[in-house]
Amino acid sequence: MNFKDDYSIGAHPLVIERIVSANETLEASYQHDSYSKEAAGLIKEKISNPNALVRFVAGGTLANLLVIAASLRPHEAVISVESGHINLHETGAIENTGHKIISVQGNEGKIIPSEILKVLETHNIPPHTVKPKMVYLSNSTELGSIYTKSELKEIAEICKMNNLFLFMDGARLGMALSSKKNDLSLREIAQLTDAFYIGGTKNGALMGEAIIINNEELKTDFDFHLKQKGALVAKTRFFGAQFLGLFKNDLYFELAAKANQKAEELKIVLKKHEIPLKYPVETNQVFPILRNVHIDELKKKVEFYVWESHDDEHSVIRLITNWQTSEEEIKEFDQILSALLKN
Amino acid sequence: MNFKDDYSIGAHPLVIERIVSANETLEASYQHDSYSKEAAGLIKEKISNPNALVRFVAGGTLANLLVIAASLRPHEAVISVESGHINLHETGAIENTGHKIISVQGNEGKIIPSEILKVLETHNIPPHTVKPKMVYLSNSTELGSIYTKSELKEIAEICKMNNLFLFMDGARLGMALSSKKNDLSLREIAQLTDAFYIGGTKNGALMGEAIIINNEELKTDFDFHLKQKGALVAKTRFFGAQFLGLFKNDLYFELAAKANQKAEELKIVLKKHEIPLKYPVETNQVFPILRNVHIDELKKKVEFYVWESHDDEHSVIRLITNWQTSEEEIKEFDQILSALLKN
Amino acid sequence: MNFKDDYSIGAHPLVIERIVSANETLEASYQHDSYSKEAAGLIKEKISNPNALVRFVAGGTLANLLVIAASLRPHEAVISVESGHINLHETGAIENTGHKIISVQGNEGKIIPSEILKVLETHNIPPHTVKPKMVYLSNSTELGSIYTKSELKEIAEICKMNNLFLFMDGARLGMALSSKKNDLSLREIAQLTDAFYIGGTKNGALMGEAIIINNEELKTDFDFHLKQKGALVAKTRFFGAQFLGLFKNDLYFELAAKANQKAEELKIVLKKHEIPLKYPVETNQVFPILRNVHIDELKKKVEFYVWESHDDEHSVIRLITNWQTSEEEIKEFDQILSALLKN
Amino acid sequence: MNFKDDYSIGAHPLVIERIVSANETLEASYQHDSYSKEAAGLIKEKISNPNALVRFVAGGTLANLLVIAASLRPHEAVISVESGHINLHETGAIENTGHKIISVQGNEGKIIPSEILKVLETHNIPPHTVKPKMVYLSNSTELGSIYTKSELKEIAEICKMNNLFLFMDGARLGMALSSKKNDLSLREIAQLTDAFYIGGTKNGALMGEAIIINNEELKTDFDFHLKQKGALVAKTRFFGAQFLGLFKNDLYFELAAKANQKAEELKIVLKKHEIPLKYPVETNQVFPILRNVHIDELKKKVEFYVWESHDDEHSVIRLITNWQTSEEEIKEFDQILSALLKN
DSSP, X not given: OBOSOSSSSOOOHHHHHHHHHHTSSOOOSTXXXXXXXXXXXXXXXXXXXXXXXXXXXXXXXXXXXXXXXXHOOTTEEEEEETTOHHHHSSTTHHHHTTOOEEEEOOBTTBOOHHHHHHHHHHSOSTTTSOEEEEEEEESSOTTSOOOOHHHHHHHHHHHHHTTOEEEEEOTTHHHHHTSTTOOOOHHHHHHHOSEEEEEOTTTTOSSOEEEEEOOHHHHXXXXXXXXXXXXXXXXXXXXXXXXXXXXXGGHHHHHHHHHHHHHHHHHHHHHHTTOOBSSOOOSSEEOBEEEHHHHHHHHTTOBOEEEEEOSSSEXXXXXXXXXXXXXXXXXXXXXXXXHHHHO | OBOSOSSSSOOOHHHHHHHHHHTSSOOOSTTOSHHHHHHHHHHHHHTTXXXXXXXXXXXXXXXXXXXXXXXXXXXXXXXEETTOHHHHSSTTHHHHTTOOEEEEOOBTTBOOHHHHHHHHHHSOSTTTSOEEEEEEEESSOTTSOOOOHHHHHHHHHHHHHTTOEEXXXXXXXXXXXXXXXXXXXXXXXXXHOSEEEEEOTTTTOSSOEEXXXXXXXXXXXXXXXXXXXXXXXXXXXXXXXXXXXXXXXXXXXXXXXHHHHHHHHHHHHHHHTTOOBSSOOOSSEEOBEEEHHHHHHHTTTOBOEEEEEXXXXXXXXXXXXOTTOOHHHHHHHHHHHHHHHHO | OBOSOSOSSOOOHHHHHHHHHHTSSOOOSXXXXXXXXXXXXXXXXXXXXXXXXEEEESOHHHHHHHHHHXXXXXXXXXXXXXXXXXXXXXXXXXXXXXXXXXXXXXXXXBOOHHHHHHHHHHSOSTTTSOEEEEEEEESSXXXXXXXXXXXXXXXXHHHHHTTOEEEEEOTTHHHHHTSTTOOOOHHHHHHHOSEEEEEXXXXXXXXXXXXXXXXXXXXXXXXXXXXXXXXXXXXXXXXXXXXXXHHGGGHHHHHHHHHHHHHHHHHHHHHHTTOOBSSOOOSSEEOBEEXXXXXXXXXXXXXXXXXXXXXXXXXEEEEEOOTTOOHHHHHHHHHHHHHHHHO | OBOSOSOSSOOOHHHHHHHHHHTSSOOOSTTOSHHHHHHHHHHHHHTTOTTXXXXXXXXXXXXXXXXXXXXXXXXXXXXXXXXXXXHHSSTTHHHHTTXXXXXXXXXXXXXXXHHHHHHHHHSOXXXXXXXXXXXXXXXXXXXXXXXXXXXXXXXXXXHHHTTOEEEEEOTTHHHHHTSTTOOOOHHHHHHHOSEEEEEOTTTTOSSOEEEEEOOHHHHTTXXXXXXXXXXXXXXXXXHHHHXXXXXXXXXXXXXXXXXHHHHHHHHHHHHXXXXXXXXXXXSSEEXXXXXXXXXXXXXXXXXXXXXXEOSSSEEEEEEEOOTTOOHHHHHHHHHHHHHHHHO
16 A cells, blocks of 8 residues: 555556657657647646746756756855755755755745745845845645645745745645645746746656746746756657646646545544644645554555654654545555554 | 658657556656666666666756766866767756866767877876866767777777776667667677666657666766756656667667668668768768758758758758658658759 | 954964065975975874875865865765854855755754754655765854864764764864863864864964865865865965964964953953853854844944844844954943943 | 976065055955955056956956856856867866856967857757857967957957857966057956956966956846855955055056066077977967977976977977066076087
């Protein structure tokens, strides 16, 4: 049973179908193929911005390092919560492009407006302090939480007032937008951010993330950066086809909603067993606090990550659901827990 | 009619089949899936080196910048011919990782042993001159030529004697090894180089290059670099499946041989029309010298790149064939030329 | 009256004398001059390590970025306290060389062994997490505190056991070693660290820091990095002469002791006025907590930095003394405070 | 006897005097001291541009990497002749900041307008080719030649028309402007370039180069880059004082003229002995072609660099003069040659 991640499964059959049929034709390369163009058009339509620049790349780390390095000058830094993917789980990819990440504590994985203001205040000895120039946030976050409209608006306003770019890592944007708590639309996200991306890999695709750049300034020469970072592949039809599969008929949101639903069910199971949660369940990630001895037992039957130590006897584990997670798996997990806790 | 490149077509049907069937199972991610492991095993068998490190990445530029940056310290440089892909057509990707490319003239796209020795000689004022530490070469080269066994051996010996890594860009390795002129085996290439890669994108795959590292020293921590450069994708099964498709039953070489054969036929057509060639035709690239007025006409009917100016009235164009190039296309090209030259 | 920094004054007259007399002769360049060699020899003698590599550079930031970039591979990171100079006041210089700084809280400016162990523990998902490979610490720290022998030994042992380099920023090493609390010798510092530097700029020199590398591995090719970062000047006699001036007859420690002494006197003045201190006074930095209204008044007569906010009504200011700070200045400061606090 | 370089001697006594007297006062740090301000003012007056940004750094490589990295985005490249200092003798410093150097042949060390145009022509496949964005040239060049007004104007026009920055490395600008062949003024150089620097180290100073930025766009945030690259020293008075010494009463040009004059005398001696020159003598560098056997002999008595091989039996050596080169040295060199050639 796999609650380790949302990328151990394959792509959705409709996505695979698209890949297969896109294989037949002769296509221009390097994002000029008809599939990429159609998929980009579809996305631009959904965000109501015909001037957006849409580019497809193979993975999230590549999307992050590309957008950040393309946006900043060497002395400019990006602000992120400590648990941010770029800060913790990308092997220093951003720093390797020459830029400092200024990390702040955050709350349940989300950056807090006052933290941004505090960073601006403490980085005020030019030229000895770096120049904060971008806010990076993930939606949903690495802890499963999501940004509400009012939260994102407030952050976007602070960014605008302080000449900071706002960049959203959307590796799990589907889950965020399909959350029951969500009140943001894709269009609003496009309006509030300078750049963001829509993650395919974790929600129905084989691989691929769609980068959307709304800020005119950031569009300039972006393709040079794309090529320089090795992110420009020849047969982009492969990405275009997948995003057509995901965004025609809103399959993308349907799959994400399924994943979220299963997390909700996991939450109910955990509650039944009186297992406390470290963070509220808002998308497809669940962080129960378990006794270390139970974790060792559980590991024999279920795949998951031990996220962090809680206290001497307890740790937080991470359970992730996906659109393929079945009712049977939830039931079985319930039974495993029952057996476990009986001892 | 498309003689512009070898990546405007899709993947081979058998490769697509593999992708489809690899989609079904639950797989470990990040190169730990069963398909990647099986494909890596197959490659290691073919090169008779069970200790090689095999990793799959999305494209050639990514493979190049990854291997070079992972191998060199900041003050170490890589030697390449001027026409080398890393030197001319990767937007400064190598320099962007902090390393100098020392470019030499080369002959028909190939690096000449004496040029390597000359670079060592002229970079002899430590610490004011960079330290040459790697030789980069492409096989087949950007001009369609290939390295013979004796040529590669001589270069490898110079590298060994001078403490230089030897890295082969194999974006079109299939075509090189399937050339009529070729006397090298995949195993010999693995023995003679410290690292090389087998290009899938230009020969039957949708996207994917297989990096093979033979030098123990270069294997250390390689996966950190892979992740840091954004080259590590989650669902590596997609790459593994494709390389299984390509290397089971040697489809890879069969496809390359077909592409080469069509180039040979193009050459015959050109010879018939008494059109001179800039470089010998050894793989799937043909470089005829045409009058500029004819080039303008030809462009209306055929897709190709104008490679370089030859003299005031002539230019060199590049024609590329692939495994899908048909007899009809060759015939039609012949007829177009006939019509063109009549005027 | 200047308590803003310890580099608004010139060099010590004996140092200037050395510069003047070193100007006469014809000297080899690039660290091969007789003065640099003699100064390096003197330092190597003092640390009892004839095999150390000693190099002189113009400033502290240059020393830091040079040593760190020369020591680490791209995926390797350096651990520092948040208040560390490299983390806060060098405009992202380290990140600009491609390396992540993992920052930890620290205690009074000093890194705590358990924090290092915690970093190792949380960076344990290779290859997704960077590889911690170096501990950076300043002695004295940016908050004026110093490391005791037992503290440094414990850190050095953790480093050794965990394959981490230990690098000491000694921009104010003189003050540390001349502190009344100090029980470390220059020799012990050389034994316990892989690399460190002795700051001249803030203690008697015009400009210049002496980098000392003890670890054999880090000595290899160091001069290439020195040149590549622009840190190798032609007429290194200028640095050599200054360090001869500073280390003959231990002028360096004499000057630092004077600076520390004046800080001690400042502390007594502040105590008299019942002004609390944020950090203990161990070297030449004093951090009193003052009412914001008083700070505004004080600024009219004294130069200093406002270090950080303490609460809504108070802030911490930084007062720095140097070897030229006079008894009169201390007295005048006392009087200014008296006048200030009367209101 | 030393003809190896122009930095084995100390600084001019008047420069030393300035350093000594600048040592007395309390001065603001980081380029805000009164000496730096006065020196900057003097330079701005001489170039008739009160809006120029003037900054002082310790060496030429630092000046080059700083200006280039501060001016370019990652995908932008700098064009230089092959013999350019940044291309050959700075250990890949420019590439280490992430930027490609596109090297061209040049003529006698000078870049030729047609070569710039050719680079623009061959880098025309965006985004696969880097974007040429700056022309780097040295005046005098690494081969001792200088740019005439008409040559520089033509290059500047090409740069303007093609949106390229023009940057002049002035490590030996004094010698260029004091050449008998020169028809350029400092003011014209400032008008024609976007940035340049005036080298102190090789012409009268102990160390220090004055960077002058005329282009408004390049002035923005320059000080952040200055700090980030480790080029900002605390006691900038040391640089300011030296440049005051050099530019008050035009000592700078007087010294350079002396160095040039001695090279002229060396040329006459060489002509007398019928020794051919590789390049015309325009400043303080002389490149005679000597028999290898003679070079070996000469080395026993004179210090110089062997520059490059000429043919199997001959090599080119480099002789450099400076403002301290004496008539006696020229005479002695003449006698040594006489003795040498007799055999």
